[in-house]
Amino acid sequence: MDKKDIVIKVCSGTGSLSAGGKDVLEAFRSLAASTGTQAEFRDRCTAHQVGCRGFCSRDVLVDVIINGEKITYELIKPDMVPRIFEEHILQGDPVDEWMAGEQHREFHAAQTKIVLSHCGEMDPESLDAYLASGGYEAAHQAFVRMTPGEIIEEIKRSALRGRGGAGFPTGLKWEFAGRMRSKEKYVVCNGNESDPGAFADRCIIEGDPHSVIEGMMICARAIGAERGYIYVRDSYALAVKRLGLALRQCREHGFLGSNVFDSGFDLDIRLYPAPGAFICGEATALMKSIEGKRAMPSPRMWRTAEKGLWGRPTVINNVETLANVPRILGRGAEWFAGVGTENSGGTKVFSLTGKVKNTGLVEIPMGVTLREVIYGIGGGMVEDRAFKGIQLGGPTGGCLSEAFLDSRVDYESLALAGTIMGSGGMVVLDETSCIVDTARFFLDITQAESCGKCTPCRLGLRRMFEILQRITNGHGRNGDIELLEDLGSHIRATSLCGFGMTAPNPVLTTIRYFRDEYAVHIKDRKCPALVCKNLLTYSCIQENCTGCGLCKKVCPSDAIRGTRKKSHKIDQDLCVKCGSCFDACKFDAVLRE
Amino acid sequence: MVTLNIDGQDITVDRSYTLLDAVREMGITIPTLCHHPDLSLFGGCRLCLVEGSGMRRPAASCVTPVQEGMVVQSSTPYLERLRKTNVELLLSDHPNDCMLCERAGNCKLQELAYYYGLREHRFEGDRRIYSRKDNNPFLQREMEKCVMCGQCVRICDEIQGVGAIDFAYKGLWTKVTPPFERDLDCEFCGQCVGVCPTGALTGRIWAGKGRQKFREVDTVCSYCGCGCILTLAVKKNQIARIYSRKDTINEGMLCAKGRFAYEFVNSPERLTRPLIRTAPKKDWQLNDSGRYAQVKPERSSTNSSGVFREVSWEEALDHIAFRIKEIKDVHGADAIGGLASARCTNEENYLFQKFMRAAVGTNNVDHCARY
Ligand SMILES: Cc1cc2nc3c(=O)[nH]c(=O)nc-3n(C[C@H](O)[C@H](O)[C@H](O)COP(=O)(O)O)c2cc1C
Ligand code: SF4
Ligand code: SF4
Numbered sequence: 001m002d003k004k005d006i007v008i009k010v011c012s013g014t015g016s017l018s019a020g021g022k023d024v025l026e027a028f029r030s031l032a033a034s035t036g037t038q039a040e041f042r043d044r045c046t047a048h049q050v051g052c053r054g055f056c057s058r059d060v061l062v063d064v065i066i067n068g069e070k071i072t073y074e075l076i077k078p079d080m081v082p083r084i085f086e087e088h089i090l091q092g093d094p095v096d097e098w099m100a101g102e103q104h105r106e107f108h109a110a111q112t113k114i115v116l117s118h119c120g121e122m123d124p125e126s127l128d129a130y131l132a133s134g135g136y137e138a139a140h141q142a143f144v145r146m147t148p149g150e151i152i153e154e155i156k157r158s159a160l161r162g163r164g165g166a167g168f169p170t171g172l173k174w175e176f177a178g179r180m181r182s183k184e185k186y187v188v189c190n191g192n193e194s195d196p197g198a199f200a201d202r203c204i205i206e207g208d209p210h211s212v213i214e215g216m217m218i219c220a221r222a223i224g225a226e227r228g229y230i231y232v233r234d235s236y237a238l239a240v241k242r243l244g245l246a247l248r249q250c251r252e253h254g255f256l257g258s259n260v261f262d263s264g265f266d267l268d269i270r271l272y273p274a275p276g277a278f279i280c281g282e283a284t285a286l287m288k289s290i291e292g293k294r295a296m297p298s299p300r301m302w303r304t305a306e307k308g309l310w311g312r313p314t315v316i317n318n319v320e321t322l323a324n325v326p327r328i329l330g331r332g333a334e335w336f337a338g339v340g341t342e343n344s345g346g347t348k349v350f351s352l353t354g355k356v357k358n359t360g361l362v363e364i365p366m367g368v369t370l371r372e373v374i375y376g377i378g379g380g381m382v383e384d385r386a387f388k389g390i391q392l393g394g395p396t397g398g399c400l401s402e403a404f405l406d407s408r409v410d411y412e413s414l415a416l417a418g419t420i421m422g423s424g425g426m427v428v429l430d431e432t433s434c435i436v437d438t439a440r441f442f443l444d445i446t447q448a449e450s451c452g453k454c455t456p457c458r459l460g461l462r463r464m465f466e467i468l469q470r471i472t473n474g475h476g477r478n479g480d481i482e483l484l485e486d487l488g489s490h491i492r493a494t495s496l497c498g499f500g501m502t503a504p505n506p507v508l509t510t511i512r513y514f515r516d517e518y519a520v521h522i523k524d525r526k527c528p529a530l531v532c533k534n535l536l537t538y539s540c541i542q543e544n545c546t547g548c549g550l551c552k553k554v555c556p557s558d559a560i561r562g563t564r565k566k567s568h569k570i571d572q573d574l575c576v577k578c579g580s581c582f583d584a585c586k587f588d589a590v591l592r593e
Numbered sequence: 594m595v596t597l598n599i600d601g602q603d604i605t606v607d608r609s610y611t612l613l614d615a616v617r618e619m620g621i622t623i624p625t626l627c628h629h630p631d632l633s634l635f636g637g638c639r640l641c642l643v644e645g646s647g648m649r650r651p652a653a654s655c656v657t658p659v660q661e662g663m664v665v666q667s668s669t670p671y672l673e674r675l676r677k678t679n680v681e682l683l684l685s686d687h688p689n690d691c692m693l694c695e696r697a698g699n700c701k702l703q704e705l706a707y708y709y710g711l712r713e714h715r716f717e718g719d720r721r722i723y724s725r726k727d728n729n730p731f732l733q734r735e736m737e738k739c740v741m742c743g744q745c746v747r748i749c750d751e752i753q754g755v756g757a758i759d760f761a762y763k764g765l766w767t768k769v770t771p772p773f774e775r776d777l778d779c780e781f782c783g784q785c786v787g788v789c790p791t792g793a794l795t796g797r798i799w800a801g802k803g804r805q806k807f808r809e810v811d812t813v814c815s816y817c818g819c820g821c822i823l824t825l826a827v828k829k830n831q832i833a834r835i836y837s838r839k840d841t842i843n844e845g846m847l848c849a850k851g852r853f854a855y856e857f858v859n860s861p862e863r864l865t866r867p868l869i870r871t872a873p874k875k876d877w878q879l880n881d882s883g884r885y886a887q888v889k890p891e892r893s894s895t896n897s898s899g900v901f902r903e904v905s906w907e908e909a910l911d912h913i914a915f916r917i918k919e920i921k922d923v924h925g926a927d928a929i930g931g932l933a934s935a936r937c938t939n940e941e942n943y944l945f946q947k948f949m950r951a952a953v954g955t956n957n958v959d960h961c962a963r964y
Contacts, residue, residue: 277763299635456639456682487716493651
C-alpha cells in the first residue's frame with residue numbers, strides 16, 4: 001500500500017474530530033514538515049486521516065506504523081504529539097503509557113471486519129487509497145465481464161440480507177427489479193439511519209464512502225438502472241461532505257457518467273440530503289421524500305422493486321448492505337456466506353452502548369451469541385454489576401432478558417425473542433437501569449416520531465407513553481399493565497407501516513420478561529433500580545444520624561426538621577425528592593428506597 | 594376477473610378492485626374515515642380492516658388488491674374490537690363539542706362513536722389544543738377536530754390542483770395546515786369542507802344557521818355556464834348551507850361561488866325589479882371632446898343614488914328598444930355595443946349575439962368571461 005515506511009494514521013470520524021482529531025493530525029503534519037532537515041525524512045513519513053474504527057470512547061486514536069510494525073495510541077491530545085514524535089518516530093522508542101491497552105485489543109479481537117475493514121485503515125477522502133486496495137475492481141468486473149444475471153446469482157448465493165432492518169434477501173430484491181421492463185429504473189441508498197443512537201451507517205459513509213458508491217454501481221448494473229440516489233441525513237455533515245467529494249472523484253475518473261468503464265452503460269448517482277426524521281428511513285416514505293413530498297409511508301400495494309420512485313422499479317438498499325456488495329464480488333459469494341449463518345451471510349455492524357466496559361461500533365459475524373458480544377467485545381459489565389437486559393434494534397426494537405444471553409444474533413432468533421435486528425442498536429442495561437423507565441424513554445422517542453398518518457400509531461403510542469409516564473410518576477393504576485399489552489398489540493396489528501408495527505416492542509418485551517418490575521411500580525409504588533424519581537422516598541436512619549445538620553442546609557424545600565446533635569427527620573409531604581440530602585450526608589444516614 | 598370469497602359468499606370482480614370495493618359491492622357496510630373513491634389511496638384511518646387467509650395480520654381493505662381465491666372476513670369479534678379501539682383513540686384526542694358543532698348529526702366520527710356505544714373511552718391524556726385560529730374569510734378550521742384522514746389534503750392537491758394545505762409536524766401534533774401556519778389564502782373552493790368527515794372544516798357562514806332537518810332543494814348554480822347542481826339546505830326559507838350530491842354532473846364538486854356566495858339570495862339589497870335612471874349619473878359629465886368622463890371626486894355630488902325609478906318589465910324593455918333605435922338613427926348601429934354575462938346560459942348568449950348582429954346590426958358584441 002503505502003511505500004513510505006513511517007505511516008501515521010489519525011482517526012477522523014465525527015467522534016474523533018470533536019475530540020480534537022484534526023488538531024492532532026495537523027500537529028503530526030507540521031512536525032513532520034519542520035523536522036525534515038534531512039530531506040529524505042519527509043519522503044519517508046506520511047500522516048493522514050482514516051475513518052472511524054469504532055472505539056470512539058477512546059478517541060483520538062492514532063496508529064504509528066514504522067516498517068510495518070503498528071503501535072496504537074489512544075486518548076491523544078495535540079499537546080501529546082511532540083513527545084510521540086520525538087520518542088517513537090525519531091528515536092524508535094514507543095511511549096508505553098499512552099499505548100492502547102488490553103481493552104483495545106479485547107474490543108477488536110472478537111470482531112470480524114468486512115464492511116468496516118477500510119475504516120481506520122484508509123484515507124476516506126482519497127480515491128487513490130481506495131483504488132490501491134483493489135477498489136472499483138468489482139464494479140469494473142460487473143460492468144465489463146459479468147451479465148446482470150450472473151451478478152444477481154452471485155449476490156443470492158452470498159446469502160446477503162438487507163441490513164436496514166427487515167433482512168430481505170438482497171439478491172431476490174434485485175431480481176424482482178431486474179425482471180421488470182422499464183425505460184427507467186432507480187437504485188437508492190438508504191442512509192437515513194433513523195434510530196437515534198445508531199451510527200454504523202454514518203461511520204461507513206464517513207470512513208469508506210467509495211465502497212457504498214461501488215455497491216450502488218454494481219446494483220445499478222445488475223438491475224439496469226441509470227440513475228441512483230444516496231439519501232443521507234443532512235445533519236451528517238461530514239458524511240455528506242465526503243460522499244459529495246467521492247462522487248466528484250468518481251465522475252472525474254469516469255466511474256460515473258456516460259459510458260462507464262467503456263461498457264456502453266450510463267450511470268449517474270446523486271446525493272439527496274434528507275431532512276432526517278425517523279420515518280424518512282422507511283422505504284415508501286423515503287421515496288415520497290425524494291419525490292419532493294412529505295415523507296409519509298404509503299400502503300404497500302406493490303413491491304418497490306416493481307413500482308417505486310415515480311412509479312418506476314426501484315431498489316432501495318441500506319448503506320451497510322451496499323458496502324458489502326463489492327466485497328462479495330471481490331472475494332466470492334462462498335466466502336461471504338461462510339462467515340454468517342445458513343440463512344444470512346456475512347457480518348452485522350452494531351452500535352454497542354450502555355453499561356458495558358467497551359462501547360463503540362462493533363462488527364460481528366451473524367450468529368454470534370449475545371454473551372460473546374457483551375462479555376467478549378464489550379469487556380463485560382461496567383463495575384462488574386449484574387446484567388439485566390439488552391435493548392436490541394433501536395427504539396422500535398425489544399428488550400431481552402438474561403435468559404437470552406446465549407441466543408444468537410440473527411434475524412430469525414431475534415424475531416423469535418420478540419425483537420428486531422433494526423439498524424443494529426445494542427443498549428446494555430444493568431441492575432441500575434429501570435425497565436419501566438427504559439420503556440418510557442423509548443416510547444417518548446417513538447410517540448414523537450410517528451408520522452401521524454394512521455390512528456393507532458399516532459394516538460396509540462402517545463397513550464402508551466402517557467400510561468408509562470404515570471407509572472413512573474407513581475400514579476400507576478391496577479390494569480395498566482393489561483391496558484399497555486392490549487394497546488401495544490393493537491398498534492402492532494393495525495398500523496400501516498413498519499414503524500407502528502414495531503414501536504410497541506420495547507413495552508411488550510419488557511412486560512413479557514420483566515412483568516414483576518412493572519407490578520412493583522404500580523402496586524408498591526417503588527422503583528427497585530432507584531431510577532424513577534417520584535417513586536423514591538428519602539428518610540433518616542436514626543442510628544447513623546449525628547445531627548450535623550448538613551442535610552438541612554442543602555434541602556431546597558425545608559423538608560428536614562431536627563435540632564443539632566439530635567437525629568433529624570424528613571417530612572415526606574414537603575420532600576421534592578431531589579436527593580440533595582442523600583448526596584450531602586457524610587454518615588450514610590439518609591436512606592433512599 | 595377475479596373470484597374471491599367474502600363472508601362466506603363468492604364474488605367475481607375486476608382485478609383492479611380493492612377488497613373494500615368488493616366488500617361494498619356486496620352491500621356489506623364497512624366503516625371508513627379516510628377513503629374517497631376519487632382520491633388516491635391513503636390507508637390511514639385503519640377502520641376498514643379485514644381478516645383473511647394468508648394474511649399475517651389484519652389488512653386495511655381499502656389498500657389491499659383483490660386476489661384470486663382469497664377468503665376474507667369483513668367482520669369478526671376481533672376486527673370489531675380493533676375498530677372500536679381505533680375509534681376510542683380518536684375520541685381520546687377530540688374535543689367534547691358535539692353540542693355546538695356544526696357537523697353534529699352529520700359527522701362520521703359521531704356516527705362511529707354511536708355505533709360502538711362509546712360514551713367513555715379507556716384512554717386519557719393530552720389533547721391537541723390550538724390557540725391560534727385561521728382568519729380566512731370563508732373556511733372555519735377547527736383543527737382539534739381533525740381525524741387526519743387526509744381527504745382535504747388530497748382533494749386540494751389532486752382534484753383542485755392547488756395544494757394549499759398539507760400535513761405538518763409529527764406524532765400527536767401532526768396537523769393539516771397551510772405553509773408556515775399562515776392564514777389560508779387559496780381559491781376558497783371549499784372542496785376540503787365538502788370531504789371533511791368531521792367538524793374540523795366548515796363554512797363560516799354556516800354558523801348558527803341550523804345543522805339538521807333541512808329542506809333540500811336542488812337547483813342549478815347561476816354563477817356560470819357550467820351548470821353545477823347545487824343542493825340548497827333550506828331552513829325557515831333561508832339557505833343554511835350549500836352542498837352538492839355525488840350523483841350530479843359535477844360529481845359533488847363545487848367552486849367558491851357555488852358553495853359560499855349565496856348571501857345575495859336573501860339580501861334586502863337584492864334587485865328584484867327593473868330600474869330606470871331618471872337623471873344622469875351626477876359625477877359623470879360630457880367633457881369638451883364629447884365624451885362622458887368621471888368628474889374628480891371633490892367636485893362630484895355626494896349622492897348619486899335616488900335617481901332611479903322602479904318600473905315594470907314592459908316599461909323597461911320599451912325604454913331600451915326606444916333608446917337603441919334612437920341611438921342607431923342618430924349615430925349609426927356601430928355606436929352601440931353589447932356585453933353579455935357569463936352567468937347566462939349558452940342559449941341566452943347565442944340569442945344575445947344574434948340580437949346584436951341581426952336586430953341592432955353591429956358586431957360590437959362581447960362577453961365578460963373573455964377577460
Ligand atoms: C420506521 C422505519 C425506519 C427505517 N429506517 C431505516 C433506516 O434508517 N435505514 C435503512 O437503511 N433502512 C431503514 N428502514 C428499512 C427500510 O424500509 C428498507 O427496508 C431498507 O432500507 C431496505 O434496505 P435493505 O434491504 O438493504 O435493508 C426503516 C424501516 C422502517 C419501517
Ligand atoms: S404506523 Fe406510524 S409512522 Fe407508519 S404510517 Fe402509521 S402513523 Fe405513520
Ligand atoms: S381537516 Fe377534515 S378532511 Fe382534512 S384531514 Fe382533518 S378530518 Fe380529514
